[in-house]
Amino acid sequence: MIPGTDLADHPALVAALAHVKAAAALANARAGTIAPTSAQAIAAAADTVIAGDGRGLTGVPLLRGGGSVAVNVAVNEELARRADVAPAELNRSQSTADVVHTAARLALLAEVPATVGALDQLAADLEAAGQRWEAAAPHTLARTCLQDALAVPTSLWPTGTGRAVARAAAGVAGRLEPLRSVVLGATVVGTGSGATEAYRAAVVPELAHRTGHDLGPHPDPAGALQHDDDLLALAAALAAAATRVVRIGRDLRLLLSGPDGGFGELRLPATGDGSTFFASKTNPIDAETAIQLGCAALGAHATVTHLAAAAELHLDVFGLASAVAVLGQAQAVAAAARALSATVTTATVDAERCATLAALAHPTKEASP
Numbered sequence: 001m002i003p004g005t006d007l008a009d010h011p012a013l014v015a016a017l018a019h020v021k022a023a024a025a026l027a028n029a030r031a032g033t034i035a036p037t038s039a040q041a042i043a044a045a046a047d048t049v050i051a052g053d054g055r056g057l058t059g060v061p062l063l064r065g066g067g068s069v070a071v072n073v074a075v076n077e078e079l080a081r082r083a084d085v086a087p088a089e090l091n092r093s094q095s096t097a098d099v100v101h102t103a104a105r106l107a108l109l110a111e112v113p114a115t116v117g118a119l120d121q122l123a124a125d126l127e128a129a130g131q132r133w134e135a136a137a138p139h140t141l142a143r144t145c146l147q148d149a150l151a152v153p154t155s156l157w158p159t160g161t162g163r164a165v166a167r168a169a170a171g172v173a174g175r176l177e178p179l180r181s182v183v184l185g186a187t188v189v190g191t192g193s194g195a196t197e198a199y200r201a202a203v204v205p206e207l208a209h210r211t212g213h214d215l216g217p218h219p220d221p222a223g224a225l226q227h228d229d230d231l232l233a234l235a236a237a238l239a240a241a242a243t244r245v246v247r248i249g250r251d252l253r254l255l256l257s258g259p260d261g262g263f264g265e266l267r268l269p270a271t272g273d274g275s276t277f278f279a280s281k282t283n284p285i286d287a288e289t290a291i292q293l294g295c296a297a298l299g300a301h302a303t304v305t306h307l308a309a310a311a312e313l314h315l316d317v318f319g320l321a322s323a324v325a326v327l328g329q330a331q332a333v334a335a336a337a338r339a340l341s342a343t344v345t346t347a348t349v350d351a352e353r354c355a356t357l358a359a360l361a362h363p364t365k366e367a368s369p
């Protein structure tokens with residue numbers, strides 16, 4: 001199995017699947033399609049999984065053909081065993097399609113806000129760094145095309161960059177709202193066939209109640225099951241954020257380069273050996289970590305795009321693989337943002353170096369009258 005593609009590797013997805021199964025059982029009881037005692041037993045079993053007991057759900061591959069049936073079956077069988085009910089009762093009024101599609105959205109709603117928070121924190125840290133650096137060194141040298149330009153406030157780069165990160169965070173946050181429209185109750189291809197009207201009316205409100213998310217039935221379940229527009233949009237917003245963190249990591253490497261043979265405007269505290277060969281070398285480890293994580297997130301965006309293009313006809317059977325890629329993408333962006341915050345908050349400005357550079361600024365051409 002490819003590392004990171006076991007269901008157990010994604011606890012938010014495991015919990016989301018358990019929430020879906022509990023809500024479905026309780027809605028089925030309300031609709032009269034299973035006994036209330038069975039529904040309560042299923043919900044109680046699901047709660048043990050949600051609390052973190054994922055035993056029995058290891059070794060379940062997420063990247064496997066068959067439209068994620070193996071995932072749905074594994075959850076059905078494990079909860080049936082715990083609840084002491086027939087596995088068929090776990091899948092009453094459901095299909096793999098609407099269960100997995102809905103659980104994927106719940107997992108993202110649980111995970112992505114942490115990414116938004118990490119980006120917001122990075123934006124704040126950059127703003128604070130700008131004020132701190134300018135207080136120590138009022139001016140430095142701007143570069144365009146990596147050539148000397150004019151003297152500018154030392155805060156110009158960090159504050160402008162912080163605002164760009166804040167915009168990226170807002171872009172990601174704005175893509176979460178469509179995930180609140182779920183297809184549970186639409187079964188295989190969005191027609192609702194196989195589920196009673198009473199069940200369909202009850203299941204999404206029950207899921208919203210259990211999860212605390214403001215959920216509603218999708219206005220176009222057939223279209224949603226055919227096309228993962230919401231995942232594409234979220235992946236694109238995360239890719240935009242990843243682009244920002246890679247750029248910031250590269251900019252910080254330039255500003256930290258040297259200290260004598262590079263830009264040398266920023267300095268990092270020595271936290272350990274920077275080299276097994278050179279003495280007294282301090283590497284921009286966190287900035288370089290952020291670059292790698294950001295590039296991984298950009299790769300995940302490409303994966304989601306290709307999977308969306310590979311789907312066909314009435315059901316996107318690659319939707320779970322796309323969701324797993326977006327989950328990893330969100331985690332990578334969050335980790336990258338935190339690594340950059342660690343650099344920004346610990347870096348200090350070299351006031352003497354900045355003053356020397358500012359004195360080298362090119363004179364600007366006079367504006368035409």
